[in-house]
Amino acid sequence: MPTPPATPYYITTPIYYVNDQPHIGHCYTTIVADAVARFMRLAGHDVFFLTGTDEHGQKVEKSAASRGITPQELADENARHFVTALGYVGATNDDFIRTTEPRHEKQVQRVLSTLIESGDFYLDTFEGWYDEGQEEYVTENQARERDFTAFNGKPLVKATEENYFFRLTKYWDRVREWIEAHPEFVQPDARRNEVLGRLRDESRDVPISRTNFTWGIPVPGNEKHVTYVWIDALLNYMTALGLVDAEAADMDASRHHYWNASGPVVHFIGKEILWFHAVIWPALIMALRDAGRTDLHLPDAVYAHSFWIREGQKMSKTLGNFIDLATIEAYCENFSRDALRWFLLTQGPLGATDADFSHSRFVEVYNADLANGFGNAASRVTNMIVKYFDGQCPDDRGDPTNGDYNWPEITGKMIATATGQMEQLDVAGALRSGLELSNRVDQYINDTKPFKLAKDPDGMPEVGRILYHCVETLRIAAILMLPAIPDASQEFLTRIGIDPTSLSSSSLTWGGVQPGAAITKGEGLFPRADVDAPPPEVSASGS
Ligand code: ME8
Secondary structure, three states: OOOOOOOEEEEEEEEEEOOOOOEHHHHHHHHHHHHHHHHHHHOOOEEEEEEEEEOOOHHHHHHHHHHOOOHHHHHHHHHHHHHHHHHHHOOOOOEEEEOOOHHHHHHHHHHHHHHHHHOOEEEEEEEEEEEOOOOEEEOHHHHHHOOOEOOOOOEOEEEEEEEEEEOOHHHHHHHHHHHHHOOOOEEOHHHHHHHHHHHOOOOOOEEOEEOOOOOOOEOOOOOOOEEOHHHHHHOHHHHOOOOOOOOOOOOOHHHHHHOOOOOOEEEEEEHHHHHHHHHHHHHHHHHHHHOOOOOOOOOOEEEEEOOEEEOOEOOOOOOOOOOEHHHHHHHHHHHOHHHHHHHHHHHOOOOOOOEEEOHHHHHHHHHHHHHHHHHHHHHHHHHHHHHHHOOEOOOOOOOOEEOOEEHHHHHHHHHHHHHHHHHOOOHHHHHHHHHHHHHHHHHHHHHHOHHHHOOOHHHHHHHHHHHHHHHHHHHHHHHHHOOOOHHHHHHHHHHOOOOHHHOOHHHHOOOOOOOOOEOOOOOOOOOOOOOOOOOOOOOOOOO
8 A cells, every 4th residue: 555645744943033143042942843843754744844044124234234244244144153053953954044035035025915905914104112122013002011111121112104004903803713712823821821811902903014224125016115024024934835926936836735734834933922923923824815825724833932041040132141152062062962952852941931041950950861861771771782692682582571561562652642742742741751761661670680680591581581672662762852862862773773864653663673683882872970060161262
């Protein structure tokens, strides 16, 4: 029977502003999306993982001017830093979209002309407040609530301008009803309630063009207006797949299937940009649908995580305490890239509360989960196979059970649990399920004591049986943890005779390790870290 085509899975990160250099926050969202993408590929999905940079807007124009370079030069320079950051953290994105690329700009212009024609974008005068840092319009009420202060602490700016507006009022109730009827659309729950609360206020249209600067996509037919950066940016999720107008963008239809009814469309973002993704974005898709430009369904999930703070303090430019690329590099060099990914993924702010990046916690988690956890179990098992069986994988003599330990059942359940958790975007939970399996192996060794049984030559068949159970269970644990610790996981798989480049959904069934395969022990995957050592030194040059 031919295998059915794999279900698509489309996952995105925000596209990051190029007026700043990448820091731990950007890396975090990227790593979370990367872990889901890696897991879904292993589970047999046809994944498209998108990230990129948001390059237009007043902030970029101003930052460039203050450095005496053009906005495009600034964008080119910082887009390169973001690509470097992706390399550091091991992101497996399928594309990197930049909003200054012609393929994007041409499609954004198609959206503008479509919606101006349909009447959902119209010309009017805006009077109100503007948060320059966030590139966000603020109502009188909100401005008062925030004490006329912008997100970055600076004063809000009073603006009176002729703008194009988006008729959000027309879609307000439809968006609210959608969110009410689809509890998984905005996650986690606390964020969903927040958005629903705001949707209970009176609706208003939103300005979507600017005339007081030029660094943006010109509005077709009225070029003194440039497109508001947020409309430009949100559309990247469609333009990267050629979904607005592939032909105009010199693309073909080969990516269209990534956003269709059979596969999920998932946006990972930080909590501060939830309104744009949970309200403006679905409204924009509805408007495009009403205008007949698209028949796309709304995204399945907008997951808005909370923030990393550092040693108990908010990270900010003023405090100068961002965990920047140089610090990230130092952690990767000292502890490994896997160690950084594991910490961020399992301790990160996926839920509704912020998470603290503290060095002591980092070392504690590293030692507990990786050095004394998976790393120790892996070396215990491979060492014993090398010592007692000359590195030749023993077999389980046809019995994968031992007393209370029914290994196919234990591993099968854990695979199902982890898969369910990942489908629910409980990334940390899914990864911990992998670790739990590895911890079960440790427990099993303590319970059955193969090192004692090996003292009697008659005990060797039983030792072999136990060690087969161990190595096979660790194979599955390593695959479940691979989305977080790809380097160590692949190294371990290679040591036990598994080709890590040929993993597929069938790798997640009992019996993958071949009896007789050559097993090597190699160096410890995660050497123990000294809890008293100071944080890694950051080189002054940075990157
Ligand atoms: O908002 N902790 O770009 P941006 C965790 N261009 N994540 C953090 C973080 C922190 N302390 N700080 C930032 C933009 N992030 C727009 C997006 S999308 C169509 C346009 C992450 O460069 C988090 O994902 O300001 C947040 O949403 C994103 O970086 C903001 O990146």
